[in-house]
Amino acid sequence: MLGYATRKLLISVVVLFFATLVAFLLVATVDPIAEQRVFLLSQPGGAEQVQRLEASLGLDKPLMERYGSWLGDMFTGDMGTSTDNGRAVTTLLGEAIPVTLRLVIAATVISVILGVAVGVVSAMRQYGKFDNISTFFAFLFFAMPVFWLGALLKDLGIRFNDWWGRRIFFTIGEQSPRLDADFWGTWADRAGHIILPALTLIAIQLAATSRFQRSAMLDVLESDYIRTARAKGVPRRRVITHHALRNALLPVVSYTGLTFGTLIGGTVVTEVVFNWKGMGRLFLESLLNGDVAVTQGWLLAVGISVIIVNLLTDLTYGFLDPRVRDG
Amino acid sequence: MTSPANPKAEVPVLSVQDLEVVFPTPDGDVQAVRGVSWDIYEGEVLAIAGESGSGKSVSVMAALGLLPPSAQVSGSISYRGQDVTAMADKELEKLRGSAISMVFQDPMTSLNPVMTVGAQIAEGVRVHQRTKMAIARSKAVELLHLVGIPNASQRVDSYPHELSGGMRQRAMIAMAIANDPDLLIADEPTTALDVTIQAQVLDVLERAREAAGSALVVITHDLGVVARTAHRLLVMYAGRIAETGMADNVFERPAHPYTAGLLGAIPRLDAPKGTRLMPIDGTPPSMLAPPPGCAFAPRCPRATEICSQETPELRPIGTQLTACHHAEDQYGEAEDV
Ligand SMILES: Nc1ncnc2c1ncn2[C@@H]1O[C@H](COP(=O)(O)OP(=O)(O)OP(=O)(O)O)[C@@H](O)[C@H]1O
Ligand code: SF4
Numbered sequence A: 001m002l003g004y005a006t007r008k009l010l011i012s013v014v015v016l017f018f019a020t021l022v023a024f025l026l027v028a029t030v031d032p033i034a035e036q037r038v039f040l041l042s043q044p045g046g047a048e049q050v051q052r053l054e055a056s057l058g059l060d061k062p063l064m065e066r067y068g069s070w071l072g073d074m075f076t077g078d079m080g081t082s083t084d085n086g087r088a089v090t091t092l093l094g095e096a097i098p099v100t101l102r103l104v105i106a107a108t109v110i111s112v113i114l115g116v117a118v119g120v121v122s123a124m125r126q127y128g129k130f131d132n133i134s135t136f137f138a139f140l141f142f143a144m145p146v147f148w149l150g151a152l153l154k155d156l157g158i159r160f161n162d163w164w165g166r167r168i169f170f171t172i173g174e175q176s177p178r179l180d181a182d183f184w185g186t187w188a189d190r191a192g193h194i195i196l197p198a199l200t201l202i203a204i205q206l207a208a209t210s211r212f213q214r215s216a217m218l219d220v221l222e223s224d225y226i227r228t229a230r231a232k233g234v235p236r237r238r239v240i241t242h243h244a245l246r247n248a249l250l251p252v253v254s255y256t257g258l259t260f261g262t263l264i265g266g267t268v269v270t271e272v273v274f275n276w277k278g279m280g281r282l283f284l285e286s287l288l289n290g291d292v293a294v295t296q297g298w299l300l301a302v303g304i305s306v307i308i309v310n311l312l313t314d315l316t317y318g319f320l321d322p323r324v325r326d327g
Numbered sequence B: 001m002t003s004p005a006n007p008k009a010e011v012p013v014l015s016v017q018d019l020e021v022v023f024p025t026p027d028g029d030v031q032a033v034r035g036v037s038w039d040i041y042e043g044e045v046l047a048i049a050g051e052s053g054s055g056k057s058v059s060v061m062a063a064l065g066l067l068p069p070s071a072q073v074s075g076s077i078s079y080r081g082q083d084v085t086a087m088a089d090k091e092l093e094k095l096r097g098s099a100i101s102m103v104f105q106d107p108m109t110s111l112n113p114v115m116t117v118g119a120q121i122a123e124g125v126r127v128h129q130r131t132k133m134a135i136a137r138s139k140a141v142e143l144l145h146l147v148g149i150p151n152a153s154q155r156v157d158s159y160p161h162e163l164s165g166g167m168r169q170r171a172m173i174a175m176a177i178a179n180d181p182d183l184l185i186a187d188e189p190t191t192a193l194d195v196t197i198q199a200q201v202l203d204v205l206e207r208a209r210e211a212a213g214s215a216l217v218v219i220t221h222d223l224g225v226v227a228r229t230a231h232r233l234l235v236m237y238a239g240r241i242a243e244t245g246m247a248d249n250v251f252e253r254p255a256h257p258y259t260a261g262l263l264g265a266i267p268r269l270d271a272p273k274g275t276r277l278m279p280i281d282g283t284p285p286s287m288l289a290p291p292p293g294c295a296f297a298p299r300c301p302r303a304t305e306i307c308s309q310e311t312p313e314l315r316p317i318g319t320q321l322t323a324c325h326h327a328e329d330q331y332g333e334a335e336d337v
């Protein structure tokens, strides 16, 4: 296991290196002064001004040299400042990440647990009532665009509040502004805010996870070692929990890791629908403002999180499957 | 229908009577087993032979209630007089692995890949005997040692993928005898293994059987070593019994052309007298719509008109029971050779 973990860690470092390269190139190959350039060059003596501008931004240096100094800055924690509001990129990320993390973790944990449970129960009574109903909802949510589901839940939440006469579901922001509450009050307020956006993500993730778990479980239940376990006299419940489930979790673990990127995409959309000040909003604003340093910092942060999640997935997989661990 | 060579007048360990198994499929009903009866007595070794698809596995799987829920089973299967087919899940679970246990064909896929072999053996012990984990584990080591796995006390912590095919099958055998079953069923225990280790594993199986003091049903699709070490032999064809009797007698004088064919001694009209031909030409019929009459007729050198019209009943021929209209001719010829 230790050898396996070390190997996976080394691979992650290599991947991380490429991720920094991609994050840099994606943004650096876009000319940040394209408009000024056209304007200035049409003026007498504009060429010199362009050169000066390039030098001040470091654009006159070769691409690889620029990458090197950018990477060095990144390592020392200097991710530059926003050209839009002059704040440090690290500060902006530091504010946005915890907000988004809350949503992503809640959605992932709940959708995986529910997805596994729904998938297992569906598989055990294939084509039963529960299976048919869950299949219906899985396809429904699977086919629904995230923004639409989000908007729908938002609308339902508002109607529910009106009907109840009290605000149960908050539909704007990640917490009430100028909230003056103790620790528990703060978290209760956050919970009220997170329900609907989390539900949006959960519904979509759950649709895929439960289908995936269902088919993995059906495959495993037909395998020879399940027959062996039954032939030994292992009670049905124990066959499911100790033999079938442990094997059927494997594909779901890798699936969850692989679709983490998609989840981030869904999170960006959900945050916009519910006006959260998280990573989604930060990304969109940086794009709209041409805020290169923020976009780069964002890409890097998300890239790192994807790498970390994949590493965790691999380690979990190795923990569950001895064949992978030794392979 | 009882065994022709019933040595003891006691209650059989397992008695299968008029067993029929049908699998409904989208293409129609697969008639996997079509009226099969046999008994096995304490300490006996019964070999069930027949080509692929003849219903060997299905008929023993039915004895442990291991068929998929879609299977329609009729007839009776009784363990020491108790009807297994009528048992509730709980009762069946008690029977499985303790009174009757099974070794499967493919040791590569029959062990749980994410559990150590020791844990899998210990689990088999603990579901039937209330013992501490440590005791079950030392029992597992003991069993692994018994089936000839070197370094058993270390191997007990190996995962299946760390063992060779032969070692895995030994582990399967160890698991099967963990609770000293009355009856051990081995479904083609060596088919998936390297030829060079097949004999070793058969030895282990025999030793394990003796250690556990159980009766043994061994399924095979050839009449090689496995069938020859058995006391009794049962030959299946297309879901029915073609012939059964004391193994030595059947080998010496098969009364069914199919048995004779399997033995590679089937005389053909166009072949010079005394020529030995190995495999039987043709393939077994589809079990979706087995032909009327004798299912072997399309491949049988002795077939006549009656064969494809009337189903031959199992009847005494010499020392065995044979289902063939022309059994006397076959039996008589075997004597001439
Ligand atoms: N679950 C099932 N559904 C449909 N048909 C089945 C099922 N299990 C077995 N059969 C069919 O029943 C017939 C008998 O199968 P069985 O496995 O008993 O053969 P066998 O004699 O053990 O052959 P082999 O030597 O290949 O193991 C075959 O035609 C097989 O296709
Ligand atoms: S009944 Fe006829 S076809 Fe069938 S085995 Fe006997 S001789 Fe051959």
Ligand SMILES: [Mg+2]
Residues within 6 Å of the ligand: B056, B057, B058, B187, B188
């Ligand atoms: Mg078989």
